[in-house]
Amino acid sequence: MLLAVNVGNSHTVTGVFYDQALIHQWQLKSDAGKTADELAIRYHSLFQIDGIQKEDITAFAVSSVVPALESSWLLFASKYLTSCVSPPLAVSHRTDTGLSILTANPAELGADRIANAVAAWESFGAAAIVVDLGTAITFDCVSNKAEHLGGAICPGIGIALDALAERTAKLPRVELNGRPEAVIGGCTVDAIRSGVLHGSGGMIDRMAELLGKEMRERGAAGPEEKINVIATGGMAELITPYSAAVEFVDPMLTLTGLRLIHERSLREAEN
Numbered sequence: 218m219l220l221a222v223n224v225g226n227s228h229t230v231t232g233v234f235y236d237q238a239l240i241h242q243w244q245l246k247s248d249a250g251k252t253a254d255e256l257a258i259r260y261h262s263l264f265q266i267d268g269i270q271k272e273d274i275t276a277f278a279v280s281s282v283v284p285a286l287e288s289s290w291l292l293f294a295s296k297y298l299t300s301c302v303s304p305p306l307a308v309s310h311r312t313d314t315g316l317s318i319l320t321a322n323p324a325e326l327g328a329d330r331i332a333n334a335v336a337a338w339e340s341f342g343a344a345a346i347v348v349d350l351g352t353a354i355t356f357d358c359v360s361n362k363a364e365h366l367g368g369a370i371c372p373g374i375g376i377a378l379d380a381l382a383e384r385t386a387k388l389p390r391v392e393l394n395g396r397p398e399a400v401i402g403g404c405t406v407d408a409i410r411s412g413v414l415h416g417s418g419g420m421i422d423r424m425a426e427l428l429g430k431e432m433r434e435r436g437a438a439g440p441e442e443k444i445n446v447i448a449t450g451g452m453a454e455l456i457t458p459y460s461a462a463v464e465f466v467d468p469m470l471t472l473t474g475l476r477l478i479h480e481r482s483l484r485e486a487e488n
């Protein structure tokens with residue numbers, strides 16, 4: 218079994234793959250102060266709840282945008298996952314993923330964005346835009362030649378809601394647990410919900426249009442070639458109903474990318 222870990226700024230999503238099937242997954246808050254031993258205590262409990270023995274875990278891969286937690290996870294894997302048959306894998310721009318990274322400074326590219334691009338290429342084998350709706354909203358452009366071209370980054374939904382509540386005198390902190398009845402909000406709460414949900418969907422549509430146009434101009438997709446738009450991340454299922462551009466939603470896209478990258482590393486090690 219593969220333990221795949223995607224460490225984000227706000228949450229850590231962890232999954233267990235048996236062959237190619239995701240059989241368990243958990244989402245917990247990311248805490249940059251967690252040590253390897255504390256991670257062991259936390260995940261020992263989760264393993265017990267779901268009937269997993271740590272000896273069942275024979276492989277480990279992590280993508281992290283929090284450097285301190287990446288170190289803790291690698292130490293956790295080497296110290297506690299003693300049945301692993303290959304070294305723990307931390308995805309970075311140096312990892313052989315099968316994609317060419319064409320950004321000006323590949324070291325700046327987040328490991329989660331690399332994993333997303335790999336999974337998108339595996340899914341479509343064609344030009345794609347990945348929209349990851351997490352703490353930040355990221356757009357990653359993959360060409361029809363398996364190239365990561367770069368993308369765009371916007372503030373996430375949670376950041377926007379926090380800023381409204383903290384930087385204004387009268388606007389409340391709103392939970393997005395209700396769908397606005399109309400675009401024209403009849404009260405403050407509905408006005409905020411409408412602005413955030415419809416506004417985010419519109420922003421995604423406009424960015425997908427502009428990114429797709431530039432991809433075609435740069436020869437990353439043909440003039441009439443379809444550019445697939447796929448969304449992932451913790452807010453994906455909430456926001457994408459308000460977007461016309463998003464055709465596919467896969468909340469576990471990053472974990473799938475980690476699995477694919479790990480499988481490739483095993484094949485490379487065997488050759």
